[in-house]
Amino acid sequence: MITPDLKIKIGSLEMKNPVTVASGTFGYGPEYADYVDLDRLGAVTVKGICAEPHIGNQTPRTFETASGMLNAIGLPGPGAQGFIDKYLPFFEDYEVPLIVNIWGKTVEDYGRVAEILGDQSRISALEVNVSCPNVKEGGALYGTNLDLFRTVVEEVRSKTAKPIIIKLAPNVAGIKPFAKAAESCGADALAVMNSYPAMAIDIETRRPELANRTGGLSGPAIKPIAVKLVWEAAQAVNIPIIGMGGICGPDDAVEFIIAGATAVAVGTSNFSDPSTAVRVIDGLERWMADHDVALVEELRGTVIA
């Protein structure tokens, strides 16, 4: 039996395996360190950071639904400098590559946070959130309007030499134009997909379950949507895709890679089982060995469709 090599590359970022965690589901790093050996992961992706501290949404912020959950956390965070001061030193004790998710209220905001964090040698790549469904300013608008989308990607590209990963919105008529635009504006990779805009209502009070009224749906409920979008985006671009949406085990990761993903991210499943990402890594290696797949690259995009 062969011993598979799980190494992959996202631009200049080398990952020893193709498994990271989805931004927003893994805190800023320390939160899960008691439960997961972070150095086992291909990369750690931390919660969205903008240039300035941000307060986020009122509560309630999450609501469990069938095979999924809604969230409208609203990207509270310590700001770029706050992240550097408070959380970056924690990663000095680890070797795992660090991907920082960034967002802004304005195009200039995106540039500023990219510039500040881009100077930090401990950070391996920036994931650009142009698709948060839960912030009023900017947020999803940059992910669904192609002109604004290009402006943001160009701005971030002009401010950092680090690999940039553009996290795409699922709620667009077609994902290919956005995938292509990101690639042509210099993105190193795509993250597909963000949570899907959704809503739940308490039938007794007739009020939305979330203070923000609507939120983003994540978890196994959205996996088939994400697989389709990865499959479509992979046909449109040559840059790598990090697939995410409802990954709970190794089989899910294999499915995303067959659809066209180079890497995958475990999201909501971290909440129910913090060991999910490590299980995915170990299970993926076993699956590849069992199927005589030596490299992730051999499996990628092999869907017969």
Added chain:
Amino acid sequence: MKQENTTVLEHRLFHGDYRQLTLAAPAIGPLVKPGQFVHLKIPRLGEAVLRRPFSIFKADDQGISILYKSIGKGTDSMRSLQPGEKVDLLGPLGNGFPPLGAGSTVPVLVAGGYGNAALYLQAKTLPVQGVAFFGGRTAADILCIEEFEALGWDVRVATDDGSLGTRGLVTAALNPWLEEQRSETGDPKSSGLEHLEVFACGPNAMLKAIGDIALENNLTAWLSMDRNMACGVGACLTCVIKRKTGTGWEWARCCKDGPVFEASEILWDEN
């Protein structure tokens, strides 16, 4: 904090609709401090993506037990757990209750419903026993009187329907007792109650009422706050409450920064 695949040792009807679930958890049990909680993955609840948090009622080197009643799909599903079954736990989580403060001589426990599950270990650990106030809808909602009395606590009860103890909310029993305790200190700034220290767990409205009483009387009161949680470990920022700062407020996570907060820290607006 650990993730442990525990085994059901015992699962029994405790009192009224309340059940006690005892789990063999040799990794988590010895780490437990009073007021902490566990995050439990309910087996056979396929469509649920989240765990459910439960206060730790009892703990020892072999494991832990919790008290619960059916309030929804998750707890309904838990009722079928059988001895020998596996249950995945994260824990112990949160900071729990602090020890009795240096200036305090009489600890006071206040619980609404099965909030006293979260107070039992504190009652057992405190160096002196004081008075415990339990409130509930009916006599069937008042648990653990014998357990607390066996530890030497003076238990006072209030029920909404008057079926046990004073009729009314728990404050109907607490407030007259506080007046009895009030001592003349000669200091106009003193409430005469500063020798008391309160530890409370229960519904939000009760905690707010206790917090208000504490603030009015310059009392230290430790409130175990309950908010909907997703991750339980401080990552998702679901269970936040507003905590006062020098200049305003900040979000504090019930799961990681709490669940116990001192009453004067909490900004109740919109919580």
